[in-house]
Amino acid sequence: MGFTQQEIIRIREQSYQMERKGELTPEALKYIYDKKLFHLFVADDLEGNMTPLPQAIRIFQECARIDGSFGWLVTIGSGGGYFVPFMTDETARSVFARPDAVIAGSGAVTGTARRVDGGYIVNGRWKYCSGSMFATTFTANTLLERQRSDAGQEPQIVTIIMRPDQVRIEKDWNPFGLKATGSHSIVVTDAFVPDEMTFSFTEMRSHEDELLYKYPFLPFAQTSFAGVAMGLADHFLEAAEAYLQARGNESVLAELEEQIEEFAHQKDAFYRVLDKSWEELGQKGKLTPEMEQRISIECITVAKASLGCGLRLFPLLGLSACMEDTEINRVWRDLQTACQHALLRG
Numbered sequence: 001m002g003f004t005q006q007e008i009i010r011i012r013e014q015s016y017q018m019e020r021k022g023e024l025t026p027e028a029l030k031y032i033y034d035k036k037l038f039h040l041f042v043a044d045d046l047e048g049n050m051t052p053l054p055q056a057i058r059i060f061q062e063c064a065r066i067d068g069s070f071g072w073l074v075t076i077g078s079g080g081g082y083f084v085p086f087m088t089d090e091t092a093r094s095v096f097a098r099p100d101a102v103i104a105g106s107g108a109v110t111g112t113a114r115r116v117d118g119g120y121i122v123n124g125r126w127k128y129c130s131g132s133m134f135a136t137t138f139t140a141n142t143l144l145e146r147q148r149s150d151a152g153q154e155p156q157i158v159t160i161i162m163r164p165d166q167v168r169i170e171k172d173w174n175p176f177g178l179k180a181t182g183s184h185s186i187v188v189t190d191a192f193v194p195d196e197m198t199f200s201f202t203e204m205r206s207h208e209d210e211l212l213y214k215y216p217f218l219p220f221a222q223t224s225f226a227g228v229a230m231g232l233a234d235h236f237l238e239a240a241e242a243y244l245q246a247r248g249n250e251s252v253l254a255e256l257e258e259q260i261e262e263f264a265h266q267k268d269a270f271y272r273v274l275d276k277s278w279e280e281l282g283q284k285g286k287l288t289p290e291m292e293q294r295i296s297i298e299c300i301t302v303a304k305a306s307l308g309c310g311l312r313l314f315p316l317l318g319l320s321a322c323m324e325d326t327e328i329n330r331v332w333r334d335l336q337t338a339c340q341h342a343l344l345r346g
Contacts, residue, residue, distance in 0.1 A: 018180035041081030064231025068334030069180035104135035177337030233306035303344035
């Protein structure tokens, strides 16, 4: 799976427009739908495009290299496929089995659920729901409201699945990078969510044999975001090279070449561990705690190296690189924003 040079150029031609409007263009979304990029982790029998994790991370890297917001949304949108095995087959089919199916939501427990006959009444507000403007389904974590009889029991988290008509989008995403991700807050007021539209990460209900769903969630998420960081750094280095060559700045070009070589070694080290973890999962059916820790460390290391590409080079590019409508400036802002994610900061 890949993009032609013509497709890359066409998507990049829309980058400024997407940033200005704060959302992907219909054409960029169509590329995602046509290539089934939101379905990389959805089982094939649900009209998915199930992809081994190491291959998917390389796809995320390439998408982010093309455009930061484009790559971030492909990564976040496809990540919702990880929820498939925690749903019944019927629920998973209703959520995923359509060409434009994609989940937006939040893992933060910033909502409440009150038990009623047949389900829950849900209220809450969740921040940073990337892809909210085109999501076909929303998921969120809620805290179950306690009854008197629950005194002394541990708080219970209920993960809910909601339709777009149950959700109000607050357009409050106003960052200086990744502007087109539409990572707005969502608000839910007195929505009824039936039992079948809830799930727990401790109970697999379908597709238990799919290898991807056996990969632990934390390293799964970290490797996904690391792919975005690497792709953004690739784009930054590419844009910096074109910028410096146009100005004939030989001394900084030499430093750029050194940075490109160092970063290539960091990426190779990351993929060696990722590929080994996938091989271990296939052989043993699970990752050892040592491998989980190792892949987490590699994700944080390569994310720091990605950000370091910009930290080292951007101050050497001159005042014109500070203009927000330039490619180098946009990519630098996207890179900084992506690397602020808590899972990449250690």
